[in-house]
Amino acid sequence: MVELNNTDPWETKNRAYICTVTVTKLSASQSWWFQSCSHCHKTTTSYGSGYKCSGHCQTVTTIPKYRLCLIGTDGTGSAEFVLFG
Ligand SMILES: [Zn+2]
Known part of the structure; x- marks a missing residue:
């Protein structure tokens, strides 16, 4: 984990890493789901009676x-991991 934490995420953004960790804590301040485009x-965020994409989608x-x-x-x-799916 020390090696991974010492990398510059902007210089290594297209690389993949494999690490084995033990989950020690969930981030209580983060929601477990979101509305996705x-x-x-x-x-997406509420926009009138619908939603608006944070990207540039119509x-x-x-x-x-x-x-x-x-x-x-x-x-x-240790590091914070964000899992999507
Ligand atoms: Zn979108």
């Missing part, structure tokens, strides 16, 4: 999606 899957069709924020550790450090 059915086209680009970004967050669509207002939404689907609820899970977003689980948790803290994981491997003994060398």
Whole structure:
């Protein structure tokens, strides 16, 4: 985890990593779901009687999606992970 925490996320944004962690805590301040744009899957917000995409989509069709924020550790450090699905 120490190595992962020391990487620059902007320099390594297209790389994939594998790490094994133990979930130690859930982020209580984060909602477990959100209304997602059915086209680009970004967050939507209420807009009148419908929804507005936080991206640039013209669509207002939404689907609820899970977003689980948790803290994981491997003994060398910890990090927050955001799981979508
Ligand atoms: Zn969208």
